[in-house]
Structure formats: structure tokens, C-alpha cells
Amino acid sequence: MRRLPSLFLSHGSPMMALEPSPARDFLAGLGAQLPRPSAILMVSAHHDAAYDGGRATVTASPTPPTIHDFGGFPDELFAMRYPAPGDPALAERVVDLLGAHGLPVTADPHRGLDHGAWVPLSLIYPQADVPVVQLSIASNASPEWHYAQGQALAPLRDEGVLVIGSGSITHNLRALFAARLPIDAPAPEWVTTFTDWVAERMAEGVIDDVLHAVERAPHGHDNHPTMEHILPLFVAMGAGAGTGGLPFESERLHASITYGLLAMDVYAFGGETARL
Structure with a gap:
């Protein structure tokens, strides 16, 4: 079986499920570029252990429900469902892998898939025929903790x-929300300077700089006043790097902007397998 890359994707607004955009078009074609996976482990910014009693969880339902964890959007969006099956056996494998590295996580038999998971997956795998398991981040934990999570999950x-x-x-x-820019508005300098800095450090393999981009990059705090949406990047990076001491390799698969301020970068990690 061919080793799969790990991926980081920017999921943008829930409206990506309905509105045309370059990022939507890219994700709609991504599934055809990838080797067919047996299952997906999704680490979403909207599944946060810090707001779940501090308990890191992984979904273990055989039929995870679609969670509409947003408000103020059209009824058409709330009517959408992503009925992908779950994979309780994979959830237990995740529990075992993380536990073996001192990163305990609990299987949750009830939680479903939030929009950070089902909106992009509805584009990548629109048939909803690949099992999906979702792992929480912990916004009160460090970037290094999330990177270590990814490293522990690399065998998957x-x-x-x-x-x-x-x-x-x-x-x-x-x-x-203050700017209220149209979907195709160009990005201001404070957005592009940050994303370019991250891309440069990523290409150079300077992992520590990327892990601390919010503190070190120009306009880091302007682009991430809170950490939850960048933390899944670090899990994906760790999963791509693993623990074998191999050189860190990444590929920026896509870069575009929606609403002027949401950069929609997509990265792949994992050496030769990152070059899709």
C-alpha cells in the first residue's frame, strides 16, 4: 500500500460548500489526485478539547451526525448532510497510538462531524463513502504538543x-466581519506578508519557526488573535514528518484568498508522497 501524505487545508467560511471560489474548485478536484484512502482522520479547529472539559476526544460513532455549528447562514446550508460512515476501530487505533506516546485521548461514541470536517470533505469526497474519524485539538496546549500528536499518528x-x-x-x-469585503477582494499586505513568511519557512524546513509563526512572523497576532485555527497545521506537519529523523518536506498545493482576509492555503507533507 502506498504511503499517503498528510494534509493541511484552510476550510474558510461554511459558505464554501455553496459559493464558487478558487479554493472550492481546488478541493473539488483534490480527491482525484490522491490515492484512495481506507479512512480519514480529520483534525478540525472546531473540535476543541479546551471547551470540552479539557478532555481530548476522538469520534467513535459508526454513523457520525452532521453538526451545523454556525449561525446566520442560508437554510440550504443547514439542510446539507454529510453521511460518511465512522470507523470505531480507527478511533481505538488513534487512542492506542496517542496513549503510547503519553498523549491520552478518549473515544466519544456520540460526537459528529463539525463544519471544519464536513464542508471540505463534501468537496473532496462528495459521495461520503470514505469513513471519517475526527480528533480534537486543544487550544490551551502548545504548538509542540500538537506536533507531537501528529508524529504519534504518522504510522496511520x-x-x-x-x-x-x-x-x-x-x-x-x-x-x-468589520471589513465585510466581497468574496473576490484582494488580500491586504498584513495577510500576504504573514502567509508568504510561513510558506518560506515551510519550504526551508524551519519547523520551529512555523510552530511559532504567530509570535515570530510579521502580523502573526493580527492573523491569529486566537490559536485554534492554526493548530491543525501542526498536527498535519507532525504526521508528515513522523519520528524517523527524515528531512522535513512540504508542498504548498494551493494558495488563494476569500473575502480579502481568509487565506485558503493547502499544504501536503511527507517527502516524495507530498508531490501529488
Whole structure:
């Protein structure tokens, strides 16, 4: 079985499920570029252990419901369902892998898939025929903790599991709502300077800089006033790097902007397998 890359994707607004955009078009074609996975492990910014009693969880329902965890959008969006099956056996594998590295997580038999998971997956795998398991982030934990999570999960890539971190390379909702820019508005300098800095450090393999981009990059805090949407990037990076001491390799698969302030970058990790 061919080793799969790990991916990070920027999921943007829930309206990506309905509105045309370059990022939507890219994700709609991504599934055809990837080897067919046996299952997907999705790490979403909207499944946060810090707001779940501090308890890191992984979904273990055989039929995870679609969660509409947003408001103020059209009825058409609330009517959407993503009926992908779950994979309780994969959930237990995740529990075992993380536990073996001192990163305990609990299987949750009830939680479903939030929009950070089902909106992009509805484009990548619109038939909803690949089992999906979702792992929480912990916004009160460090970037290094999330990177270590990814490293612990790296063996899944050899088992046919596609590990995806779903967040956003930029995410300042207060600025977004204040600006109210059209979907095709160009990005201001404070957005592009940050994303270019991240892309440069990623290409150079300077992992520590990327892990601390919010503190070190120009306009880091402007683009991430809170950490939850960049943390899935670090899990995906760790899963791509693994623990074998191999050189860190990444590929920026897509870069575009929606609403002026949401950068929609997509990255793949994992050496030769990152070059799709």
C-alpha cells in the first residue's frame, strides 16, 4: 500500500460548500489526485478539547451526525448532510497510538462531524463513502504538543489513513466581519506578508519557526488573535514528518484568498508522497 501524505487545508467560511471560489474548485478536484484512502482522520479547529472539559476526544460513532455549528447562514446550508460512515476501530487505533506516546485521548461514541470536517470533505469526497474519524485539538496546549500528536499518528499513513488538519492559515473573524469585503477582494499586505513568511519557512524546513509563526512572523497576532485555527497545521506537519529523523518536506498545493482576509492555503507533507 502506498504511503499517503498528510494534509493541511484552510476550510474558510461554511459558505464554501455553496459559493464558487478558487479554493472550492481546488478541493473539488483534490480527491482525484490522491490515492484512495481506507479512512480519514480529520483534525478540525472546531473540535476543541479546551471547551470540552479539557478532555481530548476522538469520534467513535459508526454513523457520525452532521453538526451545523454556525449561525446566520442560508437554510440550504443547514439542510446539507454529510453521511460518511465512522470507523470505531480507527478511533481505538488513534487512542492506542496517542496513549503510547503519553498523549491520552478518549473515544466519544456520540460526537459528529463539525463544519471544519464536513464542508471540505463534501468537496473532496462528495459521495461520503470514505469513513471519517475526527480528533480534537486543544487550544490551551502548545504548538509542540500538537506536533507531537501528529508524529504519534504518522504510522496511520502506512495503513491507508489520510490524516488531514482542517483550520485556516489566517483567521481573524473580528477584522473579517468589520471589513465585510466581497468574496473576490484582494488580500491586504498584513495577510500576504504573514502567509508568504510561513510558506518560506515551510519550504526551508524551519519547523520551529512555523510552530511559532504567530509570535515570530510579521502580523502573526493580527492573523491569529486566537490559536485554534492554526493548530491543525501542526498536527498535519507532525504526521508528515513522523519520528524517523527524515528531512522535513512540504508542498504548498494551493494558495488563494476569500473575502480579502481568509487565506485558503493547502499544504501536503511527507517527502516524495507530498508531490501529488
